[in-house]
Amino acid sequence: MSKSDHPHDLTARREEFLRSFVRRGVELTEELLGENRVLQERLMSLEQDNARMRAQLASDDAIRELLTKIEALERERQLLMSRSTQLETVSRQAEGRYREIEHDLTELASLYVAGDQLASHLEPRRVVRNIRELLEQLVGVRSFVLYRVEPSGARAVPLATHGPAGEGAPAISLTEGGPIADACLTGVVWVADRIEPAGPVGAAGLKPIAIVPLVAADQAVAVIVVLELLPHKARWEAVDRELFKLLSRRAPVSLIASGLHKSDVGPRAALSSFDEALQVSTREGRG
């Protein structure tokens, strides 16, 4: 048995082994713990990175969503702009139409009132006043002369004048031609294309800007010679021609009726001659 194989040495060597074994175990454990800490730190770092990336991703999604919304809103805006433009166009058209209707209504009202007033009176002065008002207020005439055509049809004599340009208007021969004679002959209203300023009535005669023959039973019984318009009226309106036509047809009937009517006998008595005339024409019809 060698000295080293002594039981005491064996025990010592075993203890030594065990100590080194335990020491190694402790070292390994410490190493493992150290590695574990490192791994935990790495894990935490990764988790933080992960959270950060998730947040980033969420933010990108939100941006994408917002961009999509902006695009949708832009499309909606374009649509609304286009709709608004369409509506503006429709609105402008409606406004234009409204103005046209307003204009037409005003013209119709003028024609209605003129016709109504011309047919509403039998007193001669009132009829002439209505003619004057119609010309002055509805057409915008400043000066005119109302002529009566003599029964022979050869001459027109002033019946009434209105405005400065009509003062001193002479009688007119209808046998020598001229625009007034032509209008009386044809029964057609004449309106000048250009409105010239009125001058004084002199040797050169009248300078009419419109001639309105007053026609009854296909004969001119009177004629209105328009000489001047009110200063603010620079041109003719379409309704002016219609008012002249209305005057041409309605005014002579009113003038004749007012001439036939005698205010002292009253309108019913005045109609009695009509009764006789109707009987005569009925008899003639039978015969």
Next chain:
Amino acid sequence: MADYSCLVVEDSPMMRQLIVFALARIRNMAVTEADDGIAGLKRLASERFDIIITDINMPIMDGLKLVKRVRMDERHKDTPVIVITTEGSSEDRERAMALGASAYITKPIQAPQVIAKVKELLKIE
């Protein structure tokens, strides 16, 4: 029952009829007519109106005198008055406004002009 009432003082039946036609296009507007200033004052003695439209040139009592009388009357001193003048008669227009007229319209009468002025003074939408 009308919401608004208007007194139209105008000696020309033609002009009166035109104004009445225009006013008929304002919803619930009752119109009373008078053919001169005196007839207008008689109406004003017994009735109240929301607005008065008067011509300036009238026989018997003209529009200027009527405006003056209306403004002196406690019951009507705040009633809007529109005067009708002829184009170019700026003197009449200025006198009417100085006497207390609220607005003026010029002849020839245009319905849209009458409607717009009346609506403006009565604050009708």
